[in-house]
Amino acid sequence: MTGGVVLYAFCHGLSSSLIGAPLTGMEQDEILVQASRQGDLDGFNLLVDRYQGQVYNLALRVLHDHAAAEDATQETFVAAFRGLASYRGGSFRAWLMRIAVNRCHDELRRQRRRPAQSLDRPLGPEDQPPEVADPVAGPEDLALQRERGRALAGLLLDLPPDQRVAVVLSDVQGFSYEEIAAATGAGLGTVKSRLSRGRARLRDLLAGQGELFALPERPKAEGGAAGGGER
Amino acid sequence: MPPWPLKDTHRWVRRELSAYLDGRLEAAAARRMEAHLVGCARCREELESLRDTVAALAALPQTPAPRSFRLTPKDVERSKATPVWVGWLPALRLASAAATVLLLMVLGADALLYPPALPAPAAMGLAAQAPKEGITREAAQQVPPAVEGTPAPTLRDAAPGAGPAPAPVASQPGTPAVAPDRATDGGAGAPALRRIAMFLVALALMLLGATAGLTLARRVRGY
Structure with missing residues (x-):
């Protein structure tokens, strides 16, 4: 040592x-x-x-x-x-x-x-290494989780690289705005804007995925806005 | 809250929803957002779909690293063995780009300030149409001769160190009407620009060659 x-x-x-x-x-x-x-x-x-x-x-x-x-x-x-x-x-x-x-x-x-050697292609099942799965999830949940993960990873490619990096750092890796700013060399305003645009674009892409990302109906809040700031 | 038109409020809300979700709005902006969300079902839906998107991303499984990326002394030695010039490449690229831009500027200035001379026969043919000719010649003609017989000033006289120039040839009958600046090599402006252009051509070529060579070497050697 x-x-x-x-x-x-x-x-x-x-x-x-x-x-x-x-x-x-x-x-x-x-x-x-x-x-x-x-x-x-x-x-x-x-x-x-x-x-x-x-x-x-x-x-x-x-x-x-x-x-x-x-x-x-x-x-x-x-x-x-x-x-x-x-x-x-x-x-x-x-x-x-x-x-x-x-x-x-x-x-x-x-x-x-x-571009001929571009690696920009969806990962196939053969490319997927074992991923850390939720130990309490059942086999069906695990399969769905994998399928969603694969689809979402593919959809991320449709974001411009700057937005992709910001979204991955924030929502996948859990970085704060300040850390993202330091990691990308961008200002806080730019980070906020990239995240906003990236998430909105991804939401639109997810909406086109049909049932795969359909979440259970949640009760509509009457008058009570769903609050933010939990992160 | 300013009495904004509803359309602008919707636009603002949609732009700021992501920051609101992260708790990054100022207190006043957050209150305004909440006040709007209470009465706007569509923006509430937008918020929820955005929240679902963030949740889906957060649920992306982490892929374990396929191997250990620990560095070995060999890795460190190899990284130290990277030649110094690899670090110069970005500066070299910038320098060659700058030299090229400068070269283009000098060539552009040369072409604008000193238009190419007309071929002699054509120029002779056009000698009678003085007003239609090039800027240089017009300018030369517009300068009133100070004393009969003394050389009239031309544009190149403005250049420091320029010696006395012959009178514009167009004003002398029988002399081929050639732009005075190009007619002789005695002027200082155009040759000076040409010398700068030649220097920049050489510099740009040298830098471009060095950059291309080093980039190629870097690719081949895998630095």
């Missing part, structure tokens, strides 16, 4: 035992980044373990191709390790996602230049 990891474990244990409050995710990231900057590859790989799922899923939803998403994920972490000096604090996740978003845009540009 190298110095950075020892430091991380030490800080985590110290804060837990003395203060009673474990380090937040951002604080842990900060310690691991400091260790990685000293060349501690094990420390950096703890960050890889933490974020590889998010980076891969972002790339997969944006690129819609497993091989391209895999390449983009690997390149993201290599670029992140090389570029740690340019990380100026704040959300490491957003900083990392910015690299991933740039890699995805590079790949989309490459696909546009070479």
Whole structure:
């Protein structure tokens, strides 16, 4: 175990035992980044373990191709390790996602230049790796969930890349507006606008999918508007 | 709440529904939104369909990473081995684009300010139709000669360092009517622009060549 990891474990244990409050995710990231900057590859790989799922899923939803998403994920972490000096604090996740978003845009540009080799096609059943399913869902629910996931992933491709990235980061990955702004280099107003347009477009596309996305009838609220702000 | 026309209110509501769903509206805007939603079944439906869309996205299953993306010392070494010039490529692309734009501007200015000379026979034929000829010649003719026999100023005289120029040939009977700026190489303006253009051609070609070469090398080597 190298110095950075020892430091991380030490800080985590110290804060837990003395203060009673474990380090937040951002604080842990900060310690691991400091260790990685000293060349501690094990420390950096703890960050890889933490974020590889998010980076891969972002790339997969944006690129819609497993091989391209895999390449983009690997390149993201290599670029992140090389570029740690340019990380100026704040959300490491957003900083990392910015690299991933740039890699995805590079790949989309490459696909546009070479349309013959475009990977912009719906993933077939053979392309689908095992997905984390709801353990309490029955077989029918699981099948429906899979089918919906496949259809929705395909429909995301109909969004312009900027809107697609914003929608995936917000609604699939759960990023805040501020994190999306940091991850995309856009202002908060632009993020809001991209989300609004992307969601509206996706809603129209879903409406054309027939029964697959038909939700059970909900009682119409008489006079009481359904409130927002729960997120 | 300003008394907006209903059409504008609908438009505003639909634009802001997404932010309202995320709780990102200011308190006053949220109150206005709710007041509208209470009385507008259509906008309520829009809100619900948007909420369903967000819920469907949130329910998208996460795909586990197909493998570990942990970096090995070999990955790090390979990334360090990337040549320095790979980092120059964006700047090089920008520089070649800028040089090309500058070149086009200089060529455009050269063509506008110094139109090409007419072929001699045609120019002679047109000598009698002075008012219909090019701007340069017109301008030259419009300058009143200060003293009989002294050279009249031409456009190129405006260029610093230009020596005394011969009188416009069109004013001398029997002399071929050639635009004075192109007739001789003694002027400073056009040759200076041409020199700049030549320099920019060379620069743009050099930068474009370097960019193309390095991009190709990057593709081949897979950096």
